[in-house]
Amino acid sequence: MAKKKLVTIPSRYVRDDQDRSIASSNNIQVPVVDMQRLINASDHDSMNLELQKLHFAAKEWGFFQLINHGVNCSVVEKMRDETKKFFDLPLEEKNKFEQSPGDTDGFGQLFVVSEEQKLDWGDLFYLKISPPHLRMPIFSKLYLSLRETIEEYSEEVKELSMKVLKELGKAVGIEEEEVKSVFEEGMQSMRMNYYPPCPQPELVMGVCPHSDACALTILLQVNQTEGLQIRKDGIWIPILPLPNAFIVNVGDAFEIFTNGIYKSIEHRSVVSSEKERISVATFQSARLDGELGPANSLISAHNPPLFKKMGVTEYFRGYFTRELVGKSHVDTMRITTTEDDLKNVN
Secondary structure, three states: OHHHOOOOOOHHHOOOOOOOOOOOOOOOOOOEEEHHHHOOOOOHHHHHHHHHHHHHHHHHHOEEEEEOOOOOHHHHHHHHHHHHHHHOOOHHHHHHHEOOOOOOOEEEOOOOOOOOOOOOOOEEEEEEEEOHHHOOHHHHOOOHHHHHHHHHHHHHHHHHHHHHHHHHHHHHOOOHHHHHHHHOOOOEEEEEEEEOOOOOHHHOOOEEEEOOOOOEEEEEEOOOOOOEEEEEOOEEEEOOOOOOOEEEEEOHHHHHHOOOOOOOOOEEEOOOOOOOEEEEEEEEOOOOOOEEOOOHHHOEOOEOOOEOOEEHHHHHHHHHOOOOOEOHHHHOOEOOOOHHHHHHOO
16 A cells, blocks of 8 residues: 555555654653663662562552663674565565464454454564464465574573563562462563654554553564554653664553453554564463462452453454454453442452
């Protein structure tokens, strides 16, 4: 669509129902967390201070930038290069990896549930990475350099994700073993995003406002084009990516797991009239053969569950079969606690 050099935008891409206002000051920025300070056991004061910063970032913002994250810089650069190389392929080559009807994996768009639905101004390439048995046949068809890079990068990012989830659990009193049992063998997936230039960027959305279904998202900016915005206190705030940092956000599953202490935040992508934007989002989720609900470590007579328990497979089935709109999916998990419920909580 973008390569056709359109002057006007097809109506199916026009989103005239979106709030286009953004924060008037560039001084409003998401917190920055230093991973090396967070895990530096030789300096307890520094470590505790950074844990407080992490807790504040996740509780008050739901988003933060992570510096000194420990993922090998050469692996990150290879991921950037391979992502650019994929989206630079001719359309007929990318279409060899097109999503099959009913599948989420592949090249195309997600969350399209009707012919009348508005579309995002962007392409994506979505893959389930681990555990390996979740990989679809399309994964084995990837050319070797892309497949090897995805495997190497995703392994390092999974290790980082689990470190962050354990630290977040520690900050609110969830036992480490409980975090590991729910998320360590959980589904990891990846979405490579391409937002081409648009002649009328004020009419479209790269991705409409939504929250992520996973526990934690780690976003790699492939190029320097800005576009990610988050909603805080009713205001849209652009994120200005730091060099060599990941942008990290809490997902719906971790809001449920922490019984609402940490909240997933609505975010969106806007596009440029001149520049393309490319990013890679890696999602760490709960294990598909388990249940998702508030952590047992947190539930007491004084802190009843705010969310119901649900099988993780059922939870994701509900997410992927509905249009991506705000926090509508996590809202389906909320429960109303009555006085009788309070008496029955141990």
